[in-house]
Each structure stands twice: as structure tokens, then as C-alpha cells.
Amino acid sequence: MFPAKFEYYAPKSVKEAVTLLAKNKNAKILAGGHSLLPAMKLRLAEPSALVDVGKIKTLAGIKSAKSGTTIGALTTHATIAASDAIRNHCPAISEAAAAIGDWQVRNRGTIGGSLAHADPAADYPAVMLAVGAEFTAVGAKGARKIKAGDFFKGALTTALKPNEVLTQIKIPAHQPSSGCAYVKFAQPASRFAIVGVCAWVKLDANRNVEKASIGVTGACANATRARAAEKALEGKKPDDAAIKAAAAHSSDGMDCLSDIHASAEYRAHLVSVMTERAMKAAVERAK
Amino acid sequence: MATQIIGSTVKRREDPRLITGNGKYTDNMTLPHMAYMAILRSPHAHARIKSIDASKAKKLAGVLAVFTGKDLKDAGINPLPVGWLLPEIKIGPHPALAIDTVRYVGDGVAAVVAEDRATAKDALDLIDVDYEPLPANVDGEKATQGAPQVHAEAANNVAFYFKIGGGDADAALKSADGVIKQRILNQRLVPNAMEPRAAVAHYEPATGQFTLYNTNQNPHIIRVLFALTTGHPEHKTRVVAPDVGGGFGSKIYLYADEIVAYLASKTLGRPVKWTEERSENFKATTHGRDHISDVEVGYKKDGTITALKVKTWANQGAYLSTFAPLIPTFLYAPMLQGPYTIENVFCEVWGTYTNTTPVDAYRGAGRPEATYLLERAVDLVAGAVEMDPADVRKKNLIPAFKENYKTCMAYVYDSGDYPAELEKLLKMVDYPKLRREQQAARKQGKYIGIGLSTYVEITGAAPAQVAVSLGAGAALVESALVRVMPTGKVQVMTGSHSHGQGHETTFAQIVADQLGLNVEDVEVMHGDTDKVPFGAGTYGSRSQPVGGAAVYIATQRVIERGKKLATHMLEAAEADVVFEGGKYFVQGSPSKAVSFGEVALEAHWPRKVPADVELGLEASAFFNPANFTFPAGAHLAVVEVDPDTGKVDLTRYAAVDDVGKVINPMIVDGQLHGGVAQGVGQALWENTVYDENGQLLSGSFMDYAMPIASNLPLYENARIETPSPVNPLGAKGAGETGTIASTPAVANAVIDALKPFGVKHIDLPLTSEKVWRAMHSRVVK
Structure with missing residues (x-):
């Protein structure tokens, strides 16, 4: 209930935030606080300082452009779930946002906070991998881009450097004849994903699968692509049988987690079931 | 009018x-010069305390005092009392703070009192306790089989042995047409009242008057127990339970924490507040259930149940909580005849010590364990004789009676019409139509299950002389x-x-x-x-x-x-x-x-x-009533099981209850609704998991799944009224029926859905993985 002592800063700009991070060893960025604050109250995390980015107005918001949709890191899950722009462009993100926690969490929690925290069972990472999102991180030397595929390094570990602030998430422009969907099997207590799968698919002129991309969260220590299933689908006509056959390979090579909620074997099975469901929905949207 | x-x-x-935030709860209480207490709890399930060094904590600015078990002992404070004394009971002493040994994760080791809460909490990190970890035992049955000894006083960790029976179960099993044997578990639950426990202890040095404000369900009993434990005179003690945010049984007992707060207040001459954190509540507030039972049920080919024989290991945790010995004995075993005419029943119970949080009453207390076991047994018999579960129940239900139905064991039911409850329920849901829909759905690969539960339970403790003869330390008028x-x-x-x-x-x-x-x-x-x-x-x-x-x-x-x-x-x-x-x-x-x-x-x-x-x-x-009251009813659940994942959706819930004369129908409906939710929680989600070292793995809401509104259907409920002859209102207790009836109704529904897969039993909770494994013939873990 009572965190250990910490300093608190509320910078007005990203630059100021970066400076504060550099000055304070073991500082943590506070965004929505829905993962960090409980950890602090349980004294599982004892940062020396909190750099509260909540007052940096430029960090929140959704912008649509021809090149894609940009989501500010401080945008809440509730805002994302309710955004028509996102639903029209990439409904998998809406589905992931709407499936996070409960109303309270969705109203406070932010996409940047969730991605930077990189909980192995968080929803967004599956979508980011499947749709090929690109992140912007700002550090002392300025901004750099990180591809989603290079971002998730392990449980609670990302490519972000200690002094960097994740500022925005870019979802690439919609491609014709493509569709995506996120399907989740929730852990009944936390509502995190025991397994969550995002499928993205692009059909060619013959309505065969030109390209498939499948992101899986919850199953392993970090979100990952189901490449064997992607390969199994590409070039195929995406009928139920082909999708089922491909989904059977979706957990190939995955080192699935085992805990009190699901064994590794059950998680692997759920990866197949959720992949099948996500792929069917994505194909429908691509048509 | x-x-x-x-x-x-x-x-x-x-x-x-209450709903405008104007309730006055214990933690809202602020007294002048109040200090704050925090408790250091054992991270080990079983360990010897070699030393406690609190010198660094005492030096922290704002810390007023640190107390250990030795301080309590030196102050002449007795171990916590056990208020239900069965014959030959073996009581392992429970000091309010551990003295030489910690016996579960959460056992209090030391208390810090400081000027503010945060300082008290910071100081806990500065207390050095040198533990020598000992092997732990966490399983209520294995505890009796050469497991590490929790208390020297209780050989093989048996705190008490209890048996009761009526008729001749062994002979009836021998002469039965068929006998089914089944091991049935009733998992441990965490009560999780919305408000955790809290206490404000206020000793006034000038008068010797002591006031305890705390979260309890029974201030007078707490005062008696407090006086006996501390030696502080009862007439100079006032106990106040202000607004209390739910109890479900977990706030009946005298806990260690308020005893420590008393000593702290008396020592410092200042009011002392202690408020439990949620993660403490998971460990340091009593748990419920936790039975392992071996069941033998005998039946005739026509579905008549002739015998029930049960062995139960009831995990009591590391210490006997105030009323713990009552729950798996008189509130459980003699209720195993249920609403049926079973003439031969025998049950024996071992209450055992383990290195886990103490177990005591939790909503239903003994009757959910009895009802779940019995209702599963009835469905097993229905399966064996290939009869509809409703028909097997009709065959066995006790006919209507206005007063005094003598069961084959201890109790005499006050009044009831069990067949009318079942009939009303079946009519309410159009049962034959439900069954037809189930058949049609199966042909489309959809697995719908229908589960019944007919129950009778015991409320309204107690006829005082009876209670005292059964072991009550205090009369219950x-x-x-x-x-x-x-x-x-x-x-x-x-x-x-x-x-x-x-x-x-x-x-x-x-x-x-x-x-x-x-x-x-x-x-x-x-x-x-x-x-x-x-x-x-x-x-x-x-x-x-x-x-x-x-x-x-x-x-x-x-x-x-x-x-x-x-x-x-x-x-x-x-x-x-x-x-x-x-x-x-x-x-x-x-x-x-x-x-x-x-x-x-x-x-x-x-x-x-x-x-x-x-x-x-x-x-x-x-x-002082002449008898207990015995509410009863019939409940039905409909579920749909996803064959790909094993996920269970509860799609319909209907209930007919008889709680005697109803004073306020809305409040009785509310009791039923909340109770059903809790029982569904036990059936599908709630699970208390200890690893083999006694670490609680499900110690927060991130891992312990509570029932939530969005996972529940709207309930359909109705009542019949058979007034109780034992009190002038004709009322029977209405607070626990939903919890008691719903767990077996939902479990029976899930197992009914899995009938095409040949599944006969799965242990609670019916998690997606367990259901999936059962459907696909994998070993159920």
C-alpha cells in the first residue's frame, strides 16, 4: 500500500523528461501508472524517482495521414478503443485496447506505458508485431525509430535505453485487400492474455494469401511471430481447412510458459485456436 | 396498512x-495522538526464528516501538483462543506474534508502531529476522502421512477426529445394487470481503478503559474472547464494529493483530491504528473450505440412494481459528443426508494442521462442502442408472413436512417441501424443453450442460443447550x-x-x-x-x-x-x-x-x-430458539462449453428457495444474488494455490479470480414459503443459500455438458484447461 520513498518530477517537455532521466539513476517514467504504481506499492519496484510524463500534452493523441496512423504514447486504451480512425484503419488495435483490464484500467492506462513495460501477457505487442508498427524513442541524442520486431526483447525488457522516452507508435498505411484481427483468451483474474493472437493478412488478385503476419502474446516470455503458420498460409487459398492446417503450426518453436493459470501444453494449444480464429476474422476483413 | x-x-x-461514501468504517476513525501499526509477516511457511534484530528499525525517525512475540508473552497475553472444543482436540498454541517458530506465510513476527503509516511500513524492512527454514506441509491429507510436524501437541498433524453416522452405511453399501467411489475435492477459497480487516486500539491510561474499534461481525463475542486472551477486564472493555464492508465469516474471529494493537496502545498510552493491506488479507485473514473427501455412494437400480460413506480430510491451516473445529464437523458431516431420504450415512473427518493460512467459516461454512459432495454423488448415481438427474432427485427427496423431520444423524429439520421446490423450478425453466434444446445443440457441435442442485442447509444457531453440548465455548442466543x-x-x-x-x-x-x-x-x-x-x-x-x-x-x-x-x-x-x-x-x-x-x-x-x-x-x-432452521431449495444452471478451449460460459441461472417467512423480498433476493455469484466463483474461477514449500501463488487479484458481474447472467428466482415453527417470525436464514446451492449446480451443468466425452467428474474449480483436458482425454491436473 505504501511505496518506498521516491522523488517526483513532472516535466513539461520530452526534452526535460530525458534530462531528468539522465540525472536520476534508477528513475522510472510514470504514464498511466497502472503497472508501475501497484508494483511500487507492493515494493516490488523501488525507483529513486518518478518522471511523470502525464503533463506533456504533445504525447497524447491520434493522427491519421496517408502514410499511416500515429498514436501518441500517452493515449489511453479507452481513447484508442473508441477511436473511429483506428477502427477503420486497423481494427485489431481497437480490439486489443477494448480487451485490456477493465474500465478503470482503460481510462488511465496508456499504449506507450503498456508497450514500454512489456508485460509478457500484454495485448498490444501481438498487434504491433503483426501489423509492423514502428516506435519513436527520444533520448539525449534525439529521436530514433525502432521496428516492433526489434522492440520486444524478453519479459519486461525492450530495446528502449534507460534514458529514452517512447513518444509515438506508427501504424503503417492500410494496404488494399488486407485485414487484421486480434483474438484473446483472457486469464480470468487479471484479464491479461493467457494467449492473444493478432493476424494480419493481405490477399492477392486471386484472393490467395499474398502475405500473412501473426503476432502472439501471452504464450512466451515476450511477444513473438508465429512464422511457421505464416509460411504455411502464404500462397494458399484461405479457406477454413487451410487456416486450420496453418494454425496447427502456429506454436512451432515457441517455448511456452507454464504457470498456475495454464500449462505450456495448453498455451500451445490455445495459440493454435486463437490463431485460427484471428486468421478467419482477418481474411473476412481483407475480402 | x-x-x-x-x-x-x-x-x-x-x-x-454507504453508496455516497459516507459510511464510517474502522479505517475512517481518527483519534487524537493516534499512532500507526504495521505487522512484519513471515515469508516462510515453516521456519525457526533464530533471532530478531529490530535495532535499526527502532532508530528510524518516527518509529515509536517494536513488539515481538516475547513482549506479548512477558505482558501475560495468552495465545489466541479456540472457541469450539471437540473431544480430544489437540490445540497448537497460537501466540499473537510468533515466538520461536513461524508456521505459515503471513504469520506475524513483529509489529512496528510509528507516527505515520508509511514510516511503520518502512521500518518493517529494517527488522532483521534470522530464519532457519523448515520443511513445510500444505496438503490436508498428506499432513497425516509422515509430513513435517506443525505442532508438537498434535501427532500426525491431526487436530481433531470426528465421526457421525446413522443407520448402517457399511451394510447398506454391501446390499446396494451398485456402489460408486469417487474422490471429491473442495478447494480452498479466500473470502475477500470488500473491506480488509482494520483495528483502532484505544487504551486510556487515566481510567484503564479500553476501546477496540474493529471490523467484526460480533462485538460482544469479540469482547469476551479479547478479555480472556489479554486479561483486560471485560467491563472495562468496549468493542465497536462500525460500518463493516462485508465479512462472509472471515470477521467472526479474534485475530492476532488487534491483540498486538492493544498492547501497543497500552504501552504507548496512545490510540493505535492498524489497517490490513489487500495482499496481507490474502495471507493473514482466514480462508475457507479445503476438503479432500473419499465418497462411496450405494444405490438401487431404480435410482434410490441407500447409503453414503465419506472420509474427509479438512485442512485447518497452521492454527485452529476461533470456530474452525465447528465447520467441518457439526456444520458438515450431519448435513450429508441433505434433502433426501438416505437412511444410512457415515462420515469421519480428520481436521489437520498444515503450514497454510488458518481455515475457518466462509459463507456457507460446512454446508457448501456437504452439498457439493452430495449433489455430485447424486449426479454420479443418475449417470450410473441412466436416469435424468431431476428424476433421481424426485425419487429421493423427503416428502413435504410441517415440522420435525428426524434425519438419520443429529438434526431434526424444522419444516420444508423439497419436492414442491424442485417442481416449481423445473416448471419455471421448462425443463423438458431445455433438455430438447441441449440435444439439438449437441448435433450442431455445441456443448450445453444443465445442472441441478437440491439442497437443505442449517441456519439460525443456535438452541443454546444443543450448541454447548456440541462444544460451543459460548452460548449463541x-x-x-x-x-x-x-x-x-x-x-x-x-x-x-x-x-x-x-x-x-x-x-x-x-x-x-x-x-x-x-x-x-x-x-x-x-x-x-x-x-x-x-x-x-x-x-x-x-x-x-x-x-x-x-x-x-x-x-x-x-x-x-x-x-x-x-x-x-x-x-x-x-x-x-x-x-x-x-x-x-x-x-x-x-x-x-x-x-x-x-x-x-x-x-x-x-x-x-x-x-x-x-x-x-x-x-x-x-x-434461545428450540431448534435450528433449515432453508432449502432447488437451483439450476445452464452452461455452454467451448470444445476448442474448454471455456465455460454460464448462460442461465434459476433458483427456487424456501427461507421461511420473508421480511423484505428485495433484500432476500440480494442475498441470493450475491451468494450465487460467490458459489459460481468457487465452481469456475476461485482457486487458492500453494506450492509445495507453502508459498501462496494466488495471493492477489491478479491471480485469484473473483466472480465479476460481466461473467454472470441475470438470475431468475422464485420462492416457496414453509414458515419455520421454531421462531415467532417463521423465518429461516437467507444469507448463504445461494453460495451453498450454486457451486454444485454449475459443476453438474459443466459435467453434464461433457457427457458425450464420457466425463463423470472434474474437481473444482472447473477452469478452462481442466475442462479442455477432460474433453480431450488428457490427464486432468
Whole structure:
């Protein structure tokens, strides 16, 4: 209930935030606080300082452009779930946002906070991998881009450097004849994903699968692509049988987690079931 | 008008205060010069304490004192009491703070008192405890099989052995057409009241007066237990349970924490507050259930159940909590006959010590364990004789009776009509149509399951002499004081306690109904030993059948006292005066009447009554019922199981209950709704997991799945009323029926859905993975 002592800063700009991070060893960025604050109250995390980015107005918001949709890191899950722009462009993100926690969490929690925290069972990472999102991180030397595929390094570990602030998430422009969907099997207590799968698919002129991309969260220590299933689908006509056959390979090579909620074997099975469901929905949207 | 108040839906009078955030809970209490306490809890399930070094903690600015088990012992404080003494019980002493050994994760080791909460918490990190970890035992059955010893006092970790039976179960099993053997588990649950526990201990050095404000369900019992434990005299002790945010049984007991707070307050001469954190609540507040049972059920080919034989290992945790020995014995084993005519039942129980959080009553307390086991057994018999589960129940239900059905074991049921409940339920849901829909769905690869549960349970403790003969350390009568004021307004003091039950509404309804007043004219007070007469408190659905009955009787006495006054005011003979519709008048002459208000005024400012007539208008009553009450009912659940994932969706829930005479239908519905949710939680989600070292793996809401509204359907419920003959209201307890009935109804529904897969039993909770494994013939873990 009572965190250990910490300093608190509320910078007005990203630059100021970066400076504060550099000055304070073991500082943590506070965004929505829905993962960090409980950890602090349980004294599982004892940062020396909190750099509260909540007052940096430029960090929140959704912008649509021809090149894609940009989501500010401080945008809440509730805002994302309710955004028509996102639903029209990439409904998998809406589905992931709407499936996070409960109303309270969705109203406070932010996409940047969730991605930077990189909980192995968080929803967004599956979508980011499947749709090929690109992140912007700002550090002392300025901004750099990180591809989603290079971002998730392990449980609670990302490519972000200690002094960097994740500022925005870019979802690439919609491609014709493509569709995506996120399907989740929730852990009944936390509502995190025991397994969550995002499928993205692009059909060619013959309505065969030109390209498939499948992101899986919850199953392993970090979100990952189901490449064997992607390969199994590409070039195929995406009928139920082909999708089922491909989904059977979706957990190939995955080192699935085992805990009190699901064994590794059950998680692997759920990866197949959720992949099948996500792929069917994505194909429908691509048509 | 007046006679309609009992039985009508009156909105809960406590709700405006509670839902606008104006409740006064223990943690809202702030006293001048108050200090704050935090408890250091053992991270080990079993360890020897080699040393405790609190010197660094004591040096932290703001820290006032650190207490250890030795300090409590030196102050002459006794171990925590066990209030239900079975023959040959082996009590492992439970010091309020561990002395040499810690016995579960969460066992208190030291307490820090500081100027503020955060400092107290910081100081905990500065206490160095040198532990020598010992091997732990966590399984209630394996505890008896050469596991590490929790207490030297209890060989093989057996705290108590209990057996009870009726008829001859062994002979009946031998002569049965068939016998089914099944191991049935009833998993451990965490009560998780919305408000965690809290205490404000206030010792006043100048007077030696001690006040304990804390989250409890039974202030007078807490005061007695507190006095016996601390040696602080009962008459100089006041216990206040202000607004309490739910208990479900977990706040009946005297806990270690308030004892430590008492010593801290007495030592420092300052009020001391302690408030439990949620993660502490998971570990340091009692748990419920945790039975392992081996069941043998004998039956005839026609579905008649002839015998039930049960062995149960009831995990009691590391220490016996206040009423723990009662739960898996008298509230469990003699209820295994259930609502059926089974003539041969035998049950033996081993209450065992393990290195886990102590287990005590949790909503239903013993009856959910008995009902779940029995209802699973009935469905197993239905499967074996290939009969519909509804038909097997009809075959075995006890026929309607108005009073005194003698079971084959200890209890005599008060009144009931179990077949009518089942019939009403089946009609309500159109059962034959449901079954047809189920068949049609199966053809489309959809797995729908229908589950029944017919139950009877025991409430309204207790006939005092019976309770004492069964081991109660305190009698369980209930009191009421009805005090009429000069203006005719009424205060009611009750020894029972509301922490969600709605006494402020229902008890006022009883009084207003009798006196011909409006509910607004009656104020109900509870929860303060300085205000209310002695009473045993609220648990086991006893408030209405015992506490409400006491209120009713006291009100009748007020009416009789008023009659003496009215007699003089009417210048009539007492035998001719009647009281009806809030007025006294001579039989046959209602136009010449004195109102209750006029009598109340006369009682305080006499004008007409002679000097020798006793003035004032109040009466008290202690109610000691002749028997328990036995609510009963029939519940039905419909589920759909996803064959790909094993996920269970509860799609429909219907219930018919008999809780005797209903005072407030809305409140009884509310009790049922909440109770059903809790029972569904046990069936599908809630699970308390310890690893083999005794670490609690499900110690937060991130891992312990509570039932939530969005996972539940709208309930359909109805009632029949067979008034209880054992109290003047005809009421039976209504607080626990939903919890008791719903777990087996849902479990039976899930297993019914899996019938095409040949599944006969899965242990609780029916998680997606377990269901999936059962469907796909994988080993169920």
C-alpha cells in the first residue's frame, strides 16, 4: 500500500523528461501508472524517482495521414478503443485496447506505458508485431525509430535505453485487400492474455494469401511471430481447412510458459485456436 | 396498512450513506495522538526464528516501538483462543506474534508502531529476522502421512477426529445394487470481503478503559474472547464494529493483530491504528473450505440412494481459528443426508494442521462442502442408472413436512417441501424443453450442460443447550432491546450485526409492522457493546431467525407494557383492551382509541396513570430458539462449453428457495444474488494455490479470480414459503443459500455438458484447461 520513498518530477517537455532521466539513476517514467504504481506499492519496484510524463500534452493523441496512423504514447486504451480512425484503419488495435483490464484500467492506462513495460501477457505487442508498427524513442541524442520486431526483447525488457522516452507508435498505411484481427483468451483474474493472437493478412488478385503476419502474446516470455503458420498460409487459398492446417503450426518453436493459470501444453494449444480464429476474422476483413 | 410492512420491499435505509461514501468504517476513525501499526509477516511457511534484530528499525525517525512475540508473552497475553472444543482436540498454541517458530506465510513476527503509516511500513524492512527454514506441509491429507510436524501437541498433524453416522452405511453399501467411489475435492477459497480487516486500539491510561474499534461481525463475542486472551477486564472493555464492508465469516474471529494493537496502545498510552493491506488479507485473514473427501455412494437400480460413506480430510491451516473445529464437523458431516431420504450415512473427518493460512467459516461454512459432495454423488448415481438427474432427485427427496423431520444423524429439520421446490423450478425453466434444446445443440457441435442442485442447509444457531453440548465455548442466543421515546419514536438495539445484511431496514420493518408505525419512525442500532445488550452477532444466517425473532418478542413485550398504560387511559379492564393498527382500544369499540404515540407520551409524562403503574416504555428479550432452521431449495444452471478451449460460459441461472417467512423480498433476493455469484466463483474461477514449500501463488487479484458481474447472467428466482415453527417470525436464514446451492449446480451443468466425452467428474474449480483436458482425454491436473 505504501511505496518506498521516491522523488517526483513532472516535466513539461520530452526534452526535460530525458534530462531528468539522465540525472536520476534508477528513475522510472510514470504514464498511466497502472503497472508501475501497484508494483511500487507492493515494493516490488523501488525507483529513486518518478518522471511523470502525464503533463506533456504533445504525447497524447491520434493522427491519421496517408502514410499511416500515429498514436501518441500517452493515449489511453479507452481513447484508442473508441477511436473511429483506428477502427477503420486497423481494427485489431481497437480490439486489443477494448480487451485490456477493465474500465478503470482503460481510462488511465496508456499504449506507450503498456508497450514500454512489456508485460509478457500484454495485448498490444501481438498487434504491433503483426501489423509492423514502428516506435519513436527520444533520448539525449534525439529521436530514433525502432521496428516492433526489434522492440520486444524478453519479459519486461525492450530495446528502449534507460534514458529514452517512447513518444509515438506508427501504424503503417492500410494496404488494399488486407485485414487484421486480434483474438484473446483472457486469464480470468487479471484479464491479461493467457494467449492473444493478432493476424494480419493481405490477399492477392486471386484472393490467395499474398502475405500473412501473426503476432502472439501471452504464450512466451515476450511477444513473438508465429512464422511457421505464416509460411504455411502464404500462397494458399484461405479457406477454413487451410487456416486450420496453418494454425496447427502456429506454436512451432515457441517455448511456452507454464504457470498456475495454464500449462505450456495448453498455451500451445490455445495459440493454435486463437490463431485460427484471428486468421478467419482477418481474411473476412481483407475480402 | 401496518401489517403489510413485513414481507414488503422497503429500500435499504443504510444504502444512501454507504453508496455516497459516507459510511464510517474502522479505517475512517481518527483519534487524537493516534499512532500507526504495521505487522512484519513471515515469508516462510515453516521456519525457526533464530533471532530478531529490530535495532535499526527502532532508530528510524518516527518509529515509536517494536513488539515481538516475547513482549506479548512477558505482558501475560495468552495465545489466541479456540472457541469450539471437540473431544480430544489437540490445540497448537497460537501466540499473537510468533515466538520461536513461524508456521505459515503471513504469520506475524513483529509489529512496528510509528507516527505515520508509511514510516511503520518502512521500518518493517529494517527488522532483521534470522530464519532457519523448515520443511513445510500444505496438503490436508498428506499432513497425516509422515509430513513435517506443525505442532508438537498434535501427532500426525491431526487436530481433531470426528465421526457421525446413522443407520448402517457399511451394510447398506454391501446390499446396494451398485456402489460408486469417487474422490471429491473442495478447494480452498479466500473470502475477500470488500473491506480488509482494520483495528483502532484505544487504551486510556487515566481510567484503564479500553476501546477496540474493529471490523467484526460480533462485538460482544469479540469482547469476551479479547478479555480472556489479554486479561483486560471485560467491563472495562468496549468493542465497536462500525460500518463493516462485508465479512462472509472471515470477521467472526479474534485475530492476532488487534491483540498486538492493544498492547501497543497500552504501552504507548496512545490510540493505535492498524489497517490490513489487500495482499496481507490474502495471507493473514482466514480462508475457507479445503476438503479432500473419499465418497462411496450405494444405490438401487431404480435410482434410490441407500447409503453414503465419506472420509474427509479438512485442512485447518497452521492454527485452529476461533470456530474452525465447528465447520467441518457439526456444520458438515450431519448435513450429508441433505434433502433426501438416505437412511444410512457415515462420515469421519480428520481436521489437520498444515503450514497454510488458518481455515475457518466462509459463507456457507460446512454446508457448501456437504452439498457439493452430495449433489455430485447424486449426479454420479443418475449417470450410473441412466436416469435424468431431476428424476433421481424426485425419487429421493423427503416428502413435504410441517415440522420435525428426524434425519438419520443429529438434526431434526424444522419444516420444508423439497419436492414442491424442485417442481416449481423445473416448471419455471421448462425443463423438458431445455433438455430438447441441449440435444439439438449437441448435433450442431455445441456443448450445453444443465445442472441441478437440491439442497437443505442449517441456519439460525443456535438452541443454546444443543450448541454447548456440541462444544460451543459460548452460548449463541440473541438479544434485542426495543426502546420507545416520549414522541413515540423507537430505537432498537440488537446484538446481531449488519455488515451488508440490511438489519437497519429489516429489523425496523419488524418493529414498525408490529407497532403500526412507519419504518422511518424506527432506528436500529448495532455493533457497540456499550450501546447494545449482549448478543452473539451475525454469522451462519442467524440474524433474522434468532436476532429478528428477539426483536419481534421484545416488540410484543412493549405492546403488552403499553397495554397496561392504555388500560388506565381508556379507563377499561386490561383483559378487554386490544392493540391493532397502532391503536389501543376496548374490543369492539375502535372509535374510542388511544394511539401508540399517546401511550408513549403517557409512559414518560404521566397524566392519567396511577402512581403505582410502572412508567417508561421499553422491553428487552433474549431469544434461545428450540431448534435450528433449515432453508432449502432447488437451483439450476445452464452452461455452454467451448470444445476448442474448454471455456465455460454460464448462460442461465434459476433458483427456487424456501427461507421461511420473508421480511423484505428485495433484500432476500440480494442475498441470493450475491451468494450465487460467490458459489459460481468457487465452481469456475476461485482457486487458492500453494506450492509445495507453502508459498501462496494466488495471493492477489491478479491471480485469484473473483466472480465479476460481466461473467454472470441475470438470475431468475422464485420462492416457496414453509414458515419455520421454531421462531415467532417463521423465518429461516437467507444469507448463504445461494453460495451453498450454486457451486454444485454449475459443476453438474459443466459435467453434464461433457457427457458425450464420457466425463463423470472434474474437481473444482472447473477452469478452462481442466475442462479442455477432460474433453480431450488428457490427464486432468
